[in-house]
Amino acid sequence: MTGHGKPAGDPGERHARAALSFLADPGDPVLGELLRHCPPADVVAAVAAAGSWREALPASSRQVPGLDRAFARWRSRVGEVPPGRRIAAWERAGYRLVGPGDPEWPTQLDDLGTARPVVLWLCGPADLRYSCLRSVSIVGSRAASAYGAHVAGEIAADLAGRGWTVVSGGAYGIDASAHRGALAPGGSTVAVLASGLGFGYPKGHYELFEAIAGSGALVSESPPDRAPTRPGFLIRNRVIAALSRGTVVVEAALRSGALNTARQASDLGRVVMAVPGPVTSDRSAGCHELIRQWGAACVTCAQDVTELLAPLGEDQGQGPDRGPVVPASELDPVTRAVLAAVPRRPGRGPAAIALMAGVGLDTAVRCLGLLAAAGHVERCEQGWRARRSPR
Amino acid sequence: MTGHGKPAGDPGERHARAALSFLADPGDPVLGELLRHCPPADVVAAVAAAGSWREALPASSRQVPGLDRAFARWRSRVGEVPPGRRIAAWERAGYRLVGPGDPEWPTQLDDLGTARPVVLWLCGPADLRYSCLRSVSIVGSRAASAYGAHVAGEIAADLAGRGWTVVSGGAYGIDASAHRGALAPGGSTVAVLASGLGFGYPKGHYELFEAIAGSGALVSESPPDRAPTRPGFLIRNRVIAALSRGTVVVEAALRSGALNTARQASDLGRVVMAVPGPVTSDRSAGCHELIRQWGAACVTCAQDVTELLAPLGEDQGQGPDRGPVVPASELDPVTRAVLAAVPRRPGRGPAAIALMAGVGLDTAVRCLGLLAAAGHVERCEQGWRARRSPR
Numbered sequence: 001m002t003g004h005g006k007p008a009g010d011p012g013e014r015h016a017r018a019a020l021s022f023l024a025d026p027g028d029p030v031l032g033e034l035l036r037h038c039p040p041a042d043v044v045a046a047v048a049a050a051g052s053w054r055e056a057l058p059a060s061s062r063q064v065p066g067l068d069r070a071f072a073r074w075r076s077r078v079g080e081v082p083p084g085r086r087i088a089a090w091e092r093a094g095y096r097l098v099g100p101g102d103p104e105w106p107t108q109l110d111d112l113g114t115a116r117p118v119v120l121w122l123c124g125p126a127d128l129r130y131s132c133l134r135s136v137s138i139v140g141s142r143a144a145s146a147y148g149a150h151v152a153g154e155i156a157a158d159l160a161g162r163g164w165t166v167v168s169g170g171a172y173g174i175d176a177s178a179h180r181g182a183l184a185p186g187g188s189t190v191a192v193l194a195s196g197l198g199f200g201y202p203k204g205h206y207e208l209f210e211a212i213a214g215s216g217a218l219v220s221e222s223p224p225d226r227a228p229t230r231p232g233f234l235i236r237n238r239v240i241a242a243l244s245r246g247t248v249v250v251e252a253a254l255r256s257g258a259l260n261t262a263r264q265a266s267d268l269g270r271v272v273m274a275v276p277g278p279v280t281s282d283r284s285a286g287c288h289e290l291i292r293q294w295g296a297a298c299v300t301c302a303q304d305v306t307e308l309l310a311p312l313g314e315d316q317g318q319g320p321d322r323g324p325v326v327p328a329s330e331l332d333p334v335t336r337a338v339l340a341a342v343p344r345r346p347g348r349g350p351a352a353i354a355l356m357a358g359v360g361l362d363t364a365v366r367c368l369g370l371l372a373a374a375g376h377v378e379r380c381e382q383g384w385r386a387r388r389s390p391r
Numbered sequence: 392m393t394g395h396g397k398p399a400g401d402p403g404e405r406h407a408r409a410a411l412s413f414l415a416d417p418g419d420p421v422l423g424e425l426l427r428h429c430p431p432a433d434v435v436a437a438v439a440a441a442g443s444w445r446e447a448l449p450a451s452s453r454q455v456p457g458l459d460r461a462f463a464r465w466r467s468r469v470g471e472v473p474p475g476r477r478i479a480a481w482e483r484a485g486y487r488l489v490g491p492g493d494p495e496w497p498t499q500l501d502d503l504g505t506a507r508p509v510v511l512w513l514c515g516p517a518d519l520r521y522s523c524l525r526s527v528s529i530v531g532s533r534a535a536s537a538y539g540a541h542v543a544g545e546i547a548a549d550l551a552g553r554g555w556t557v558v559s560g561g562a563y564g565i566d567a568s569a570h571r572g573a574l575a576p577g578g579s580t581v582a583v584l585a586s587g588l589g590f591g592y593p594k595g596h597y598e599l600f601e602a603i604a605g606s607g608a609l610v611s612e613s614p615p616d617r618a619p620t621r622p623g624f625l626i627r628n629r630v631i632a633a634l635s636r637g638t639v640v641v642e643a644a645l646r647s648g649a650l651n652t653a654r655q656a657s658d659l660g661r662v663v664m665a666v667p668g669p670v671t672s673d674r675s676a677g678c679h680e681l682i683r684q685w686g687a688a689c690v691t692c693a694q695d696v697t698e699l700l701a702p703l704g705e706d707q708g709q710g711p712d713r714g715p716v717v718p719a720s721e722l723d724p725v726t727r728a729v730l731a732a733v734p735r736r737p738g739r740g741p742a743a744i745a746l747m748a749g750v751g752l753d754t755a756v757r758c759l760g761l762l763a764a765a766g767h768v769e770r771c772e773q774g775w776r777a778r779r780s781p782r
Contacts, residue, residue: 147669147671150671151670151671275670276667276668276669276670276675276679276682276689277667277668277669277670278538278668278669279542279666279667279668279691279692280538280541280542284667285691288667288689288691291667291682291689292688292689292690292691292695297683298667298679298682298683298689299683300670300676300679300683301670304683
């Protein structure tokens, strides 16, 4: 396991990606295309070369369309890039930078093509890659009804209890209910914010973000101090859609941003699901539209969701229990030691597991969270126990 | 137009079919098969022939399977068949007998094959065939919630206002809301009862049945004095499903009889629709099941329903307005005269229309109802006006 508070990968490339997250907006397609032809450090060097940026680029990358206007945009922000020691200070404070190729990078984001994030700023103990291997996005209206908030919380809690990670956008309404629902049973949840993580928009969710950062992961494409922009919310939605196997829309008016997330999920070939509601409620109209016109699956509970998301080959007849998504042989030695200390029945407390595995309690708890997200262990009355294999 | 209070077709055949409605249960498949080979009067004569029933049947019909047990069943009920004068008295009292081949017979019932009704007992001013050419069934739980009752009433009223006939089963709950919704704007509604029309089950709907008999049609396969039987409700459902172009389930628990009607509609190639509701309500669980597992269309309003039921070739871009389902040239002379007296704009009251057409007010009102059901005229503030043709 990597990336828990300590930097991963080549620091030069990591800091170059961090610099690019100051220079370019998330999802900038010209930058995405350019990074297919040359490493991030070359782009940063070219921006620094001002008027002679073209000569500073490797010859093979100079034919990317739109470079003139893009470099003008990026150069106008050169003053916003902080010195390397400021980035290093953020890393020491608990933010970690994860880019393509890093061990914690969720490779499903590569489906975004040139709109793939240049880098992700992360915070929280969950390993983003492992957590999102078995994840569902739950999104919906900020102005949720009591019905929508209740249903989002119930479905999220049930999914989290079955070892699924709940991904959402950290907004008021359905997003918040989904995160809180997942946290309630001690489950795993990931919030992808449109603001920087230090800015933490909306401000009213300070405590919720603290809770997520304490057990799951906060994610942003923007540097920690950035305020959100209006288009930034829609651009952020593609990351929510791409991280998870499917997106559930719980409540959405006909023009809700949640429908945008659903559309992105559909474009990415992810499963799109919608929870029905009263036809007399405007806040369910978008969900019904998804079902009627877009072919979204009508889901009413967590079981409906997992039935749709279980990959082909997993045993559908076994109910909610699925096999691990990461084989034990691919775990790092510390996590394997913790897994070996988890009994089949009746379960064991984390302190005893830590003792048997020969690791500290903090490490044991962190590893148990990852093992749960990956499907190896589950909570029980006595603490933790190994999940039964599907066969 | 035929069949309004006065007998139609051959009285011998009609009374033979009436007699069979006393002898056999609705949907008896042996009787259905037998009637493909010989006329109803031959079957009645054979039943009367007691032990020599086989010789009394035409030779070509003696190979129908199951005749022995069927004749034993039918013969055990010979005493229940009333004398012809009792049937004639029922006809004078306003009941009419309609069988296959009669002008008022809805030919879509022929899709039921050997389960086609032997005869229908009708009461009410609506012409069943014309009324059901553009009809929708709306069915659901007897134990409807306030939500379900409201939505059923709204959709029915809106459909009736657009010239669609609302078919249902006359039960408590969703059925009643659908009938009442259709009656509210002066629309056309048909109740298919599992009991005889004189018995009128459930008794608590006496006034509702009176209202339907006053402007639409009550329909039963059973003789007027028959109480309903438990299997009779399910058998009746096939008539509701077959009469209409599609069935809308508004609220249904997972084991509701309404799902049986939906299944029959599906088997008959009719459009199956379901109205979603709160996932927290058991009474919407059957609707969600229909959408999730059976591929029922998710509908939220009358417009959704008419979009699905408008036949290919009707102009979908014109909104709810559709062309007439019966061309003016096929109307009888009296109805044509009434149609000619209906202005395009701004509309005219029924008394003035009656005067111009040279018919009595009762006749004018009855014809206007039929013309509305067939899509030629519509109500307006001034009374009635011609519907604009779709082109």
